[in-house]
Structure formats: C-alpha cells, structure tokens
Amino acid sequence: MVDIRRPRDGSVSWTPAHETAVEALRSGIEAAHPATRVAETLSLQAEQLSVEGVDGTTASYDLETYDDIVIVGGGNAAGAFAAALEDRLDDRLTDGVVVTDAPEPTTTVDVLTGDHPLPSPEGVHNSARVLERADRAGENDLLLTVITGGASALLAAPAGQLSLSALRNLTEQLLACGASIEEINAVRKHCSAIKGGQLARAGAPATVVTLVLSDVIGDDPSTIGSGPTAPDPTTYADAIAVLDRYEIDVPAAVRNHLSAGNDGDRPETPTATEPAFRNVATHLLGTNRTALETASAVATERGYTPLILSSRVRGEAREAALTHVAIAEECHETGTPIEPPAVLLSGGETTVTLSDRSGRGGPNQEFVTSGSLALEIEDVVIASIDTDGIDGATDAAGAIADGTTVLAADGRRALECHDVYPLLDAHGALLETGPTGTNVNDLRVLVIDS
Incomplete structure (x- = not known):
C-alpha cells in the first residue's frame, strides 16, 4: 500500500476534505x-x-x-x-x-x-x-x-561516441527549457x-x-x-529543431552527433x-486515466460528486492551477458544472520553465502553491502529486493546501524564484510517498465542500 504522509506538521489543518484528497491520490496510485x-x-x-x-x-x-x-x-x-x-x-x-x-x-x-x-x-x-x-x-x-x-x-x-557527461548536460537543459515531452524525447532518442x-x-x-x-x-x-x-x-532534423527552438547550448559533441545524423553519416x-x-x-x-477513474470512485464513496476534467492537462504548472481554481470557485458559487460537495480531478503533465535563480520545487508543488494563492474561498482543498513519488528533483511527491495555507507575499516570491519547496515545507504542506513503484504522470484533486 502506498503511504502518503506529511513530513512535518504545520499550518495546514487536516480536515475530512484533506483526508478525501489524500485517499483519492493514494487509491489512484495503487490502481496504476x-x-x-x-x-x-x-x-x-x-x-x-x-x-x-x-x-x-x-x-x-x-x-x-x-x-x-x-x-x-x-x-x-x-x-x-x-x-x-x-x-x-x-x-x-x-x-x-x-x-x-x-x-x-x-x-x-x-x-x-x-x-x-x-x-x-x-x-x-x-x-x-x-x-x-x-x-x-x-x-x-x-x-x-x-x-x-x-x-x-x-x-x-549514449549513442556513438557521446559521453555520459554530455548526455547529462543535454538532459538537464531539456528538462529545464519548458519543452514538451515529445520534443524532449525526439532529442533523447537520437542521442x-x-x-x-x-x-x-x-x-x-x-x-x-x-x-x-x-x-x-x-x-x-x-x-x-x-x-x-x-x-x-x-528524425535528426527534428532533434536539431528542438535545440534551436529553445536556444539550448548543448555540448559540441551532441551538436556534432546530431548534425552527422542529419547529413546521413549516421543511421536514423x-x-x-x-x-x-x-x-x-x-x-x-x-494510463493516467486508470488512476483518475479510481480516484473518482473514492470521491463517490465519500459522498462527493466527482468530475474528471481532463487527463491531458499541460502547460506551465502555475497557469494550469489558475484554471482549476476558477472551475472550483464556479462550482462553489453557482453549482456549475457540478454541485458541491464535489471533487474535481485532472491528470497530465505540467511543466516549470526554470530560470538562473531557481531553487527547489517541482510542477506539482508549484501547482498547489499557485492554486492556494489564487483561492478566494476557504472551502476548497487543492492537492497534486507525481504518481512516481518524485516531484522535480526533490524528496516530495507533491503538496496539499487550501486558501489559508500560503501567505501571499511569501508565495509569490517563492513562485518567482521557483523555490516553493521550503515554503510548503514550513507550512507542513508537502506530501511524501517515497518511490511508489509506478508512474502514470501527475494526479490532481480539488475537494469542494458545500
């Protein structure tokens, strides 16, 4: 059984809504x-x-x-x-x-x-x-x-004469540039x-x-x-186009390897x-849908009306959170598209485009931080987790929060520097699982009480 835990207590008060969010996440991971x-x-x-x-x-x-x-x-x-x-x-x-x-x-x-x-x-x-x-x-x-x-x-x-250090440098830059997984893998496949x-x-x-x-x-x-x-x-040409599109300064060995393939000197x-x-x-x-459908069943068992928004959410994590929060607030205020008590669910893979002054965190942590800052009502819990148990390059799988969790000034500063991990940790809002033994992308839950 997957154990989802908070590494420390903090300002996040554990309510039945928090428990529902965590149980939906846990059951979704186990189903996959x-x-x-x-x-x-x-x-x-x-x-x-x-x-x-x-x-x-x-x-x-x-x-x-x-x-x-x-x-x-x-x-x-x-x-x-x-x-x-x-x-x-x-x-x-x-x-x-x-x-x-x-x-x-x-x-x-x-x-x-x-x-x-x-x-x-x-x-x-x-x-x-x-x-x-x-x-x-x-x-x-x-x-x-x-x-x-x-x-x-x-x-x-590594293909051909490429070194591990060149491959690591390439991978690190690809993961930080904001490229889609299809673009990233087009390059990786040709190296x-x-x-x-x-x-x-x-x-x-x-x-x-x-x-x-x-x-x-x-x-x-x-x-x-x-x-x-x-x-x-x-093709090799597609891989080169990704490097050019995101202006990635790769080691010379990588560029030479891809150019040789594009010129026909290496097999496709x-x-x-x-x-x-x-x-x-x-x-x-x-698939991610496997986890979502099981999480949806958990919500129903606990007396909530579930709605799976999408298994294909992508884009910047902080921006995706704003859309999710807007739907949750609409549910709370007007009962559209579903009446509370309700649970909104989504999957997919959001990204974080890092900067030179980036700190610690991950897409799921940024999603929760951004969502918590945007919430204008208190009766919503927002949680997001990477189903493999590793969000970004941290020991956290994701985070959980509500509209009272993150202080506005601290949260905005942390998002600006991509350094949300310390802030969420201080509030007891991180979620840890350790390696889960599976990986079907991200899983997000918003619990809306009546």
Whole structure:
C-alpha cells in the first residue's frame, strides 16, 4: 500500500476534505501499480497467456511455442513490473534484466538500478546489459519488454561516441527549457543506442511483446520512455529543431552527433517499415486515466460528486492551477458544472520553465502553491502529486493546501524564484510517498465542500 504522509506538521489543518484528497491520490496510485495492472489485464490458462490492454487491444500467446521467455526493459515501475510478471509466469520464465530506481525483490529477473531524472554511470552500465540480453534473443524466444515512465533516463545508453557527461548536460537543459515531452524525447532518442525503437531492433527476430504503463499525454508508445520498442516518427532534423527552438547550448559533441545524423553519416532510428517490427506487439496496461477513474470512485464513496476534467492537462504548472481554481470557485458559487460537495480531478503533465535563480520545487508543488494563492474561498482543498513519488528533483511527491495555507507575499516570491519547496515545507504542506513503484504522470484533486 502506498503511504502518503506529511513530513512535518504545520499550518495546514487536516480536515475530512484533506483526508478525501489524500485517499483519492493514494487509491489512484495503487490502481496504476504494476501488480494491480498485471492482475487485471493478464491471464494464464494452461500455457495460453492472454493480454487485454486498457485501449481495447487483446492478444494471446502460446508459451509452449517459445524456447526462452525473457523479461527486459526499464522505468520507474520496471522492478514492480518484473516482480508481478514473475508471480504470474512462475517457472515458465527463463531470465531477464530491467533497470529501475525503485528495486523490487525478484528470483529470476535481475533488477538493476539507475538514476532519474538524470542518467548515471550505473544506469549506462546496466542499460548495456539490457541491450546485450535483447541481442541474444533468438527467433523462437519471447521477449517480454516492460516500459514505464522514467525509462528515458533510466535506460541510459549514449549513442556513438557521446559521453555520459554530455548526455547529462543535454538532459538537464531539456528538462529545464519548458519543452514538451515529445520534443524532449525526439532529442533523447537520437542521442541513444536503445531508445526510438532500437531495443526492438536489438531483439529481432524474437517475438517482442511490450507491456506499457503510460506517463505521457495521449499514450503514444513512441513517446513513453522514448519508445525503445516503438517505431520512431522523429528524425535528426527534428532533434536539431528542438535545440534551436529553445536556444539550448548543448555540448559540441551532441551538436556534432546530431548534425552527422542529419547529413546521413549516421543511421536514423528505425521507422515502422523496418523488418525489426514484424514480430513486435504493444499492449497498454495502465494510463493516467486508470488512476483518475479510481480516484473518482473514492470521491463517490465519500459522498462527493466527482468530475474528471481532463487527463491531458499541460502547460506551465502555475497557469494550469489558475484554471482549476476558477472551475472550483464556479462550482462553489453557482453549482456549475457540478454541485458541491464535489471533487474535481485532472491528470497530465505540467511543466516549470526554470530560470538562473531557481531553487527547489517541482510542477506539482508549484501547482498547489499557485492554486492556494489564487483561492478566494476557504472551502476548497487543492492537492497534486507525481504518481512516481518524485516531484522535480526533490524528496516530495507533491503538496496539499487550501486558501489559508500560503501567505501571499511569501508565495509569490517563492513562485518567482521557483523555490516553493521550503515554503510548503514550513507550512507542513508537502506530501511524501517515497518511490511508489509506478508512474502514470501527475494526479490532481480539488475537494469542494458545500
């Protein structure tokens, strides 16, 4: 069970509305955990493994027809995924290797560690083991590939002669520039030896069955974890365009690598027509919507009318908060679009465009700070959390507040400097979970009492 806790007491008074918000968040995270998703979407009868994706796809695999059944992959939830699949497949599983930042005990699969959000030497070494195991798979093998949010950083395999330091510098700048995840991953895929379909290329001609937990808006397999087993629709030219658009001053080695690819001196990432994808199938087992629908059910159980606003909220966190607050205030004053007591829910991924004087915080913390400052009524609780348990580069998963939590002058100053963590910490408004074992993007809850 996920434990959502406040690191210290503060000026946030814990009310039933706060408890409802936290329980909705907790239940949403647990619904998206790999153990839950495997139990609900994979079934095994005799030697027939059936997979039912949340997007309506279904498939069946006769395990007796394969010589070896191997698990590879990476992401925040890859360890929990591997453990759940071990339980389901039992002694049918041959071996495997995954990279994660939240290890789980396993007996057959090697669960190795890496770092997130910036790649590390350990991640590079262990990602090479994933590639090596995929490369050894034969034509009569089944390669179960688990891909979850966080795989872009955890599966760190620098392409060509790129160094880890260059990759870290690039990643740090991409995450700070305000680019969308699609733009960020277009660059990362072209600086990697494993992303953008290259893991599928390594695994061919084995049967590659990819099981995915989505942490991106729209659930595009080519974007989730930078799509290690998905055809890549982006090009070296697209990657260069992102760097130019956001005026990112990358190391010379990165620019030279991308330019060489754009000039045809390096092979492109594989597209849908490549033979590597002939035996590749992808199944989406959980998304942000999975968490939202469970959180909505919790609200109903507690006597609130729920409304899921969207699973695709994006843009600057502080600006998105203003829209959410406006809807909550409209509900409170006019009963539109729903009558209180009500719970508004949303998912997606907001961003924070950092500056030279940025401090500590994350998108969910900024969302809550901005929302708390904007609230003109006290009967609303606003909470937001990253479902992987890590908001920005902090030990907090997110925050919870109401209209009385943050002092206006301090809050505006903290937002201006992107340094909201100390302020929320002082008010006892931070929420901590530690690594949750899953990652389906951000989850936001606004509780409106009557």
